[in-house]
Amino acid sequence: DAEITQSPRHKITETGRQVTLACHQTWNHNNMFWYRQDLGHGLRLIHYSYGVQDTNKGEVSDGYSVSRSNTEDLPLTLESAASSQTSVYFCASSERANTGELFFGEGSRLTVL
Amino acid sequence: QKEVEQNSGPLSVPEGAIASLNCTYSDRGSQSFFWYRQYSGKSPELIMSIYSNGDKEDGRFTAQLNKASQYVSLLIRDSQPSDSATYLCAVNVEGGGADGLTFGKGTHLIIQP
Numbered sequence: 601d602a603e604i605t606q607s608p609r610h611k612i613t614e615t616g617r618q619v620t621l622a623c624h625q626t627w628n629h630n631n632m633f634w635y636r637q638d639l640g641h642g643l644r645l646i647h648y649s650y651g652v653q654d655t656n657k658g659e660v661s662d663g664y665s666v667s668r669s670n671t672e673d674l675p676l677t678l679e680s681a682a683s684s685q686t687s688v689y690f691c692a693s694s695e696r697a698n699t700g701e702l703f704f705g706e707g708s709r710l711t712v713l
Numbered sequence: 714q715k716e717v718e719q720n721s722g723p724l725s726v727p728e729g730a731i732a733s734l735n736c737t738y739s740d741r742g743s744q745s746f747f748w749y750r751q752y753s754g755k756s757p758e759l760i761m762s763i764y765s766n767g768d769k770e771d772g773r774f775t776a777q778l779n780k781a782s783q784y785v786s787l788l789i790r791d792s793q794p795s796d797s798a799t800y801l802c803a804v805n806v807e808g809g810g811a812d813g814l815t816f817g818k819g820t821h822l823i824i825q826p
Binding site: 631633640641642643644645648650656658690692694697698699700701702703704705706707 | 755756758804
Protein backbone atom coordinates (compact mmCIF):
# COMPACT_ATOMS: atom_id res chain seq x y z
CA ASP A 601 0.00 0.00 0.00
CA ALA A 602 1.12 3.51 -0.74
CA GLU A 603 1.99 5.50 2.34
CA ILE A 604 3.71 8.53 3.79
CA THR A 605 6.38 7.98 6.42
CA GLN A 606 8.25 10.35 8.69
CA SER A 607 11.50 9.91 10.56
CA PRO A 608 12.55 10.17 13.24
CA ARG A 609 9.30 9.76 15.15
CA HIS A 610 10.83 11.26 18.27
CA LYS A 611 13.88 13.46 18.63
CA ILE A 612 15.45 15.44 21.43
CA THR A 613 18.04 18.02 20.49
CA GLU A 614 19.77 21.04 21.92
CA THR A 615 19.31 24.70 21.12
CA GLY A 616 21.39 25.78 18.15
CA ARG A 617 21.77 22.37 16.53
CA GLN A 618 20.65 21.65 12.99
CA VAL A 619 17.87 19.10 12.71
CA THR A 620 16.38 17.44 9.65
CA LEU A 621 13.04 15.67 9.66
CA ALA A 622 12.47 13.29 6.79
CA CYS A 623 9.23 12.74 4.89
CA HIS A 624 8.83 10.08 2.23
CA GLN A 625 5.67 9.24 0.29
CA THR A 626 5.02 6.46 -2.17
CA TRP A 627 1.82 7.82 -3.70
CA ASN A 628 3.73 9.73 -6.36
CA HIS A 629 1.95 12.90 -5.25
CA ASN A 630 3.40 16.14 -6.53
CA ASN A 631 2.02 18.12 -3.60
CA MET A 632 3.67 17.89 -0.20
CA PHE A 633 3.34 19.96 2.96
CA TRP A 634 4.86 20.39 6.38
CA TYR A 635 2.73 21.44 9.36
CA ARG A 636 3.42 21.92 13.02
CA GLN A 637 0.81 21.31 15.68
CA ASP A 638 0.90 23.01 19.05
CA LEU A 639 -1.65 23.25 21.84
CA GLY A 640 -3.73 26.36 21.37
CA HIS A 641 -2.68 26.86 17.76
CA GLY A 642 -3.92 23.94 15.77
CA LEU A 643 -2.17 22.95 12.57
CA ARG A 644 -0.01 25.63 10.98
CA LEU A 645 1.66 25.40 7.58
CA ILE A 646 5.45 25.70 7.55
CA HIS A 647 6.47 25.02 3.95
CA TYR A 648 4.98 23.35 0.93
CA SER A 649 5.91 22.09 -2.51
CA TYR A 650 3.85 21.51 -5.63
CA GLY A 651 6.54 19.65 -7.50
CA VAL A 652 10.23 18.89 -7.89
CA GLN A 653 12.37 21.98 -7.35
CA ASP A 654 9.30 23.93 -6.18
CA THR A 655 9.25 25.13 -2.56
CA ASN A 656 7.16 27.82 -0.88
CA LYS A 657 6.91 29.43 2.52
CA GLY A 658 3.87 28.91 4.67
CA GLU A 659 2.46 30.79 7.62
CA VAL A 660 5.29 29.95 10.06
CA SER A 661 8.38 29.42 7.91
CA ASP A 662 10.98 31.40 9.88
CA GLY A 663 13.80 29.13 11.01
CA TYR A 664 12.83 26.29 8.67
CA SER A 665 13.79 25.27 5.16
CA VAL A 666 12.84 22.52 2.73
CA SER A 667 14.19 21.12 -0.51
CA ARG A 668 12.50 19.01 -3.15
CA SER A 669 14.90 17.05 -5.34
CA ASN A 670 12.49 14.24 -6.20
CA THR A 671 8.78 13.50 -6.05
CA GLU A 672 8.94 11.19 -3.02
CA ASP A 673 10.78 13.29 -0.44
CA LEU A 674 10.39 16.65 1.28
CA PRO A 675 12.87 16.95 4.17
CA LEU A 676 12.34 19.74 6.68
CA THR A 677 15.45 21.36 8.15
CA LEU A 678 15.68 23.49 11.27
CA GLU A 679 18.88 25.40 10.69
CA SER A 680 19.45 26.35 14.33
CA ALA A 681 16.90 24.75 16.62
CA ALA A 682 15.15 26.96 19.18
CA SER A 683 13.00 26.00 22.15
CA SER A 684 10.05 27.62 20.38
CA GLN A 685 10.35 24.91 17.74
CA THR A 686 9.47 22.18 20.21
CA SER A 687 6.37 20.76 18.57
CA VAL A 688 4.80 17.87 16.73
CA TYR A 689 5.54 18.04 13.02
CA PHE A 690 3.32 16.48 10.38
CA CYS A 691 4.15 15.91 6.76
CA ALA A 692 1.24 15.61 4.34
CA SER A 693 0.65 15.05 0.65
CA SER A 694 -2.24 15.47 -1.74
CA GLU A 695 -3.13 14.03 -5.11
CA ARG A 696 -4.38 17.32 -6.53
CA ALA A 697 -2.96 20.79 -6.04
CA ASN A 698 -6.36 22.49 -5.65
CA THR A 699 -7.70 20.49 -2.74
CA GLY A 700 -7.75 20.36 1.01
CA GLU A 701 -7.84 16.57 1.00
CA LEU A 702 -4.55 15.69 2.63
CA PHE A 703 -2.89 12.44 3.64
CA PHE A 704 -0.79 12.88 6.77
CA GLY A 705 2.29 11.07 7.99
CA GLU A 706 2.47 9.70 11.53
CA GLY A 707 4.17 12.79 12.90
CA SER A 708 7.55 13.62 14.40
CA ARG A 709 7.74 14.86 17.97
CA LEU A 710 10.68 17.24 18.38
CA THR A 711 11.90 18.53 21.72
CA VAL A 712 14.50 21.31 21.78
CA LEU A 713 16.25 21.69 25.13
CA GLN B 714 -6.84 36.91 8.63
CA LYS B 715 -8.95 33.85 7.96
CA GLU B 716 -10.37 32.31 11.10
CA VAL B 717 -11.95 28.95 11.73
CA GLU B 718 -13.59 28.60 15.12
CA GLN B 719 -14.50 25.44 16.95
CA ASN B 720 -15.56 24.80 20.51
CA SER B 721 -12.58 23.04 22.06
CA GLY B 722 -14.74 20.87 24.31
CA PRO B 723 -14.57 18.32 25.64
CA LEU B 724 -17.95 17.42 24.23
CA SER B 725 -19.30 14.41 26.07
CA VAL B 726 -21.96 12.27 24.34
CA PRO B 727 -23.46 8.97 25.49
CA GLU B 728 -22.90 5.93 23.33
CA GLY B 729 -25.59 5.51 20.70
CA ALA B 730 -26.55 9.19 20.68
CA ILE B 731 -25.91 11.77 17.96
CA ALA B 732 -22.75 13.84 18.34
CA SER B 733 -22.95 17.31 16.80
CA LEU B 734 -19.76 19.22 16.08
CA ASN B 735 -19.84 22.79 14.85
CA CYS B 736 -17.43 25.07 13.02
CA THR B 737 -17.72 28.69 11.93
CA TYR B 738 -15.45 30.53 9.51
CA SER B 739 -14.76 34.15 8.78
CA ASP B 740 -13.86 34.23 5.07
CA ARG B 741 -16.98 34.53 2.91
CA GLY B 742 -14.90 33.39 -0.06
CA SER B 743 -14.50 29.94 1.45
CA GLN B 744 -15.85 27.23 -0.82
CA SER B 745 -14.44 23.91 0.31
CA PHE B 746 -14.74 22.40 3.76
CA PHE B 747 -13.20 19.39 5.41
CA TRP B 748 -13.48 17.38 8.60
CA TYR B 749 -10.45 15.54 9.92
CA ARG B 750 -10.42 13.11 12.83
CA GLN B 751 -7.36 12.91 15.04
CA TYR B 752 -6.96 10.24 17.69
CA SER B 753 -4.75 11.11 20.63
CA GLY B 754 -1.10 10.85 19.63
CA LYS B 755 -1.95 10.11 16.00
CA SER B 756 -2.10 12.07 12.77
CA PRO B 757 -5.20 13.73 11.29
CA GLU B 758 -7.30 11.61 8.94
CA LEU B 759 -9.76 13.05 6.44
CA ILE B 760 -13.29 11.79 7.08
CA MET B 761 -15.53 14.20 5.16
CA SER B 762 -15.33 16.92 2.55
CA ILE B 763 -18.21 19.14 1.47
CA TYR B 764 -18.38 21.77 -1.23
CA SER B 765 -22.08 22.65 -1.63
CA ASN B 766 -24.76 23.93 0.70
CA GLY B 767 -26.80 21.23 2.34
CA ASP B 768 -26.07 17.81 3.72
CA LYS B 769 -23.61 15.15 2.67
CA GLU B 770 -23.90 11.71 4.21
CA ASP B 771 -21.28 8.98 4.45
CA GLY B 772 -22.21 6.09 6.66
CA ARG B 773 -22.78 7.34 10.20
CA PHE B 774 -21.31 10.74 9.33
CA THR B 775 -23.21 13.71 7.92
CA ALA B 776 -21.58 17.00 7.04
CA GLN B 777 -23.83 20.05 6.85
CA LEU B 778 -22.87 23.30 5.17
CA ASN B 779 -24.58 26.68 5.36
CA LYS B 780 -22.54 29.27 3.48
CA ALA B 781 -24.96 32.10 4.20
CA SER B 782 -24.46 31.62 7.92
CA GLN B 783 -20.81 30.62 7.49
CA TYR B 784 -20.94 27.41 9.42
CA VAL B 785 -20.26 23.79 8.78
CA SER B 786 -21.16 20.96 11.09
CA LEU B 787 -20.48 17.26 11.47
CA LEU B 788 -23.07 14.87 12.84
CA ILE B 789 -22.09 11.42 14.02
CA ARG B 790 -25.05 9.08 14.42
CA ASP B 791 -25.05 6.07 16.72
CA SER B 792 -21.88 7.32 18.40
CA GLN B 793 -19.37 4.66 19.39
CA PRO B 794 -16.51 4.83 21.91
CA SER B 795 -14.17 4.51 18.91
CA ASP B 796 -15.44 7.91 17.74
CA SER B 797 -13.73 9.53 20.73
CA ALA B 798 -11.14 11.81 19.15
CA THR B 799 -10.43 15.41 18.29
CA TYR B 800 -12.24 16.62 15.17
CA LEU B 801 -10.57 19.32 13.09
CA CYS B 802 -12.51 21.57 10.75
CA ALA B 803 -10.61 22.94 7.76
CA VAL B 804 -11.70 25.56 5.25
CA ASN B 805 -10.38 26.67 1.86
CA VAL B 806 -11.26 29.04 -0.94
CA GLU B 807 -12.66 27.67 -4.21
CA GLY B 808 -9.99 25.83 -6.16
CA GLY B 809 -7.47 26.79 -3.55
CA GLY B 810 -4.46 24.65 -2.88
CA ALA B 811 -3.82 23.18 0.51
CA ASP B 812 -1.49 26.11 1.13
CA GLY B 813 -4.63 28.15 1.66
CA LEU B 814 -6.23 25.64 4.00
CA THR B 815 -7.08 27.04 7.41
CA PHE B 816 -7.58 24.61 10.28
CA GLY B 817 -9.60 25.12 13.41
CA LYS B 818 -8.11 24.11 16.74
CA GLY B 819 -10.39 21.12 17.01
CA THR B 820 -13.18 19.82 19.22
CA HIS B 821 -12.37 17.02 21.64
CA LEU B 822 -15.21 14.49 21.55
CA ILE B 823 -15.71 11.87 24.23
CA ILE B 824 -18.24 9.08 23.73
CA GLN B 825 -19.26 7.66 27.09
CA PRO B 826 -20.05 3.92 27.12
